[in-house]
Amino acid sequence: MPRAGDLPSYKLAFTTTVCPSNPVGMKGCGEAGAIAAPAAFMNAMTDALGTEDVPMPATPQVVWRVLNGAAPAAAAE
């Protein structure tokens, strides 16, 4: 879980490519890339652990329980 302190220094800049299909030229934002990642990650996790029964969030403790054959704990409350 990266936090502000983990970020390197960076410069902000704008690139402008106006969307032609609406009056103000707006576009969707960057969430699209984030949607597939958890599914891909959990697929890899269930493949590696050999069970579909891996609750999210797949914290280290959840993975440890699955590896040890114990009933996985429910997600953190």
Next chain:
Amino acid sequence: MYDFTYHKAGSLDEAAKLLKGADDGVFLAGGQTLIPTLKQRLAVPSDVVDVGAIGDLQGISVDGGVVTIGAAVTHAEVAGSEEVRGAIAALADLAGEIGDPHVRHRGTLGGSVANNDPAADYPAACVGLGATIETTSGSYAEDDFFTGMFETALSEGEIITRISFPVPKRAAYAKFANPASRYALVGVFVADTGDSVRVAVTGAGPGVFRVSDMEAALAKDFSARAIAGIAVSGDDLNSDIHADSDYRAHLVGVMARRAVEAAG
């Protein structure tokens, strides 16, 4: 945050006088626990006495096989000190893993040890290395100092001045950090002093503790293999949303083996 009167003490004597003169005063060092506590209105002191700039609490020295660090020295100073790294690299490494850069540039050794948070890193170094904690009233062996969760042997108005860490033959600290806070879910400091081995655990229980079975096994054979079969009971360990007690017990074994391997 409620109103309070802020005082910046120029000396230990002045700090003691200011606290004595206050209705309900507290000492402030780096403020990494106290300020959030005040912001959440969990504490309502009448006076805050800042001891962070007192000259007697500064400085790092290595002399005669002992590393001595002033109580107001920040984690970043310890992490970046070539003297500390040359004498006890594990101590510099530990300081460099506390919190984040903001915490490390404000938080202090004395503040951390005086607060004795059960998930703080420095208590493991104090107990693992057999440190001596010097205060305005005297000095404590580490075994007498940490008395319980957020409890120490310090009395009202007593200030930690410096902490002396004997240089071990080899040592390492392995930490499984909470991914959000960077506090230790479990941290294990292992030190081989040449005469004996000390294994100090933080984060797992209500306060820092030693694992005597591991110490005895490592004294005979300082290898991860030697402690592979030693299980720690989860009975008295912490359970919270971050980790159950049995998972913490498991992590004590893993972190201890990692520390032994890192110490070489």
